[in-house]
Amino acid sequence: MIKEEFSSGDSLVHSTDPRIKIIVAVLFSVVVAMLSNFLAIVAALAASLLLIMIARLSIKKVFYRVLLVNGLILLLWIFLPFTFKGQTLFVIGPLVGTKEGVWYASQITLKCNAILLALIAFLSTTPISTLGHAMSRLRFPDKIVHLFLFTYRYIHVIFHEYHRLTNAMKIRGFVPRTNVHTYRTYAYLVGMLLVRSYDRAQRIHNAMLCRGFSGRYYTLSQFSINRLRDILFLSLMLAAILGLVILQWKTIS
Amino acid sequence: MENNKLIINLKEISFSYTGDNLILDHLSFRLRRGERIGLVGPNGAGKTTFFYIIMGLLKPSSGTIELFGRSASQEKDFRSARKRIGLLFQDSDDQLFSPTVLEDVAFGPLNLGKSPEEATDIALKTLARIDLAGFEDRITYELSGGxxxxxxxxxxxxxGPEVLLLDEPTNGLDEETEEKITDMLKRLDLSCIFVSHNLDFLSKTTDKIYGMATGRICLDEELAPHPHIHAHRHGRLPHKHGS
Structure with a gap:
């Protein structure tokens, strides 16, 4: 399931305060999503790549993760060049590819990858439980933080439950085919998972009540930003983001 | 003064999930301070329901509950009682919801208003007490069943409960872990009710065993040593059993 392969390490990015990483990741993503200048976009992508290098992550593993998302982006390349009005760039049979369409598709591709790499560098270098606590420290609503932490904890349990159910099906000779029996069986499987998860949620809530839970979630972890390194890292990142904004703004005016 | 020793006092409790089929049928039960009670009964006899009623997780359709000498009917009555009664759930995955062991053990103390430092301290001490020192940073879902x-x-x-309610504590455990839990529970100086199918375990850890059937609790025979047929590994070889 969730292996958190990148979360352990001792690079500069790993040891930075998780709250700073969240803030920078959000700011960076928003700014990059708004960029429209080619130079600025390429600069953003380069910055993300640099971050991956600083975090010393396995390039191969990062590549596979990015590849997954680019599969979706590939779909855009099938449609966007032909559906945008503008200057003709190439013609395939009855289809006309426009310059604007291609530019738009490449913009999305570059921006997506830049944001994705930055998120990998910032967020997946933090253990998920730490992220949850950092979110709560940043005054994210309690409900979102709980939802996040509980999803993480119970996705494994639900996954095991799913396995138990599919194994129970297999040992009684179930082989998926394209027929009503298969569809019905899968519907039962999903339904059963839903019901069981609901029951489990109820039991967990009971278990929490028994231990004095009253809606407020206290955490053990305490962070403090007073390390020079954290502040330095934050300023550096803010400067880089500001650089992107300037690059964008200069070419418009 | 008799009432001071009464921790749990259930009177004529009835409960049903559906409305007609009574899971608990005018059940009365008392637990006094220092008592250690084992509870056996077939599946579906209402043992877990019985615990839920005591903790206020389910509301009885009739009958009265007294905990620590005070009548309990509202959520807030139970809320204060839950701090003094500890319930161990049948499925540990229901109980452990924090990412790490330390956070999970500290969850209760934090809810009781302890500071993070105090809670960490309590958690570490509790872990050490049951031979789990060094487990604090383990990820809860990666632990083995035991x-x-x-x-x-x-x-x-x-x-720090005064009463311990355990629901099938030895279910699905190997011999070694079962022995460990049995030893530990024997050492604890608490009032307790243990639900189990494991009579061997109950005879070691409790003073009285009650049977539960069709929604009522009745005293089973007093524990008495008696010969019986049993099976274990290498049983064919000549061997002796401890007293």
Missing amino acids: EKRLVSLATVLAM
């Missing part, structure tokens, strides 16, 4: 059960027990003990 370890999960022991950590669950730690989460309950960390609240």
Whole structure:
């Protein structure tokens, strides 16, 4: 399931305060999503790549993760060049590819990858439980933080439950085919998972009540930003983001 | 003064999930301070329901509940009583919901208003008390079944309860872990009710065993040593049993 392969390490990015990483990741993503200048976009992508290098992550593993998302982006390349009005760039049979369409598709591709790499560098270098606590420290609503932490904890349990159910099906000779029996069986499987998860949620809530839970979630972890390194890292990142904004703004005016 | 010793006093409790089929049928039950009671009964006899009623997780359709000498009917009555009664759930995955062992054990103490430092301290001490020192940074879902059960027990003990309710504590454990839990429970100086199918375990850890059937609790025979047929590994070889 969730292996958190990148979360352990001792690079500069790993040891930075998780709250700073969240803030920078959000700011960076928003700014990059708004960029429209080619130079600025390429600069953003380069910055993300640099971050991956600083975090010393396995390039191969990062590549596979990015590849997954680019599969979706590939779909855009099938449609966007032909559906945008503008200057003709190439013609395939009855289809006309426009310059604007291609530019738009490449913009999305570059921006997506830049944001994705930055998120990998910032967020997946933090253990998920730490992220949850950092979110709560940043005054994210309690409900979102709980939802996040509980999803993480119970996705494994639900996954095991799913396995138990599919194994129970297999040992009684179930082989998926394209027929009503298969569809019905899968519907039962999903339904059963839903019901069981609901029951489990109820039991967990009971278990929490028994231990004095009253809606407020206290955490053990305490962070403090007073390390020079954290502040330095934050300023550096803010400067880089500001650089992107300037690059964008200069070419418009 | 008799009433001071009464911790749990259930009178004529009835409960049903559906409305007609009574899971608990005018059940009366008392637990006095220092008593250790074992509860056996077939599946579906209402043992878990019985625990839920005591903790206020289910509301009885009729009857009265007294906990620590005070009548309990509202959520807030139970809320204060839950701090003094520890319930161990049947499925440890229900009990352990925090990412790490330390956080889970500290969850109860934090809810009781302890500071993070105090809670950490309590959690570490509780873990050490049941031979789980060094487990604090383990990820809860990566624990083995036996370890999960022991950590669950730690989460309950960390609240410093006066009464311990355990629901099938030895279910699905190997001999070694079962022995460990049995030893530990024998050492604890608490009032307790243990539900189990494991009579061997109950005879070692409790003073009285009650049977539960069709929604009522009745005293089973007093524990008496008696010969019986049993099976274990290498049983064919000549051997002796301990007293």
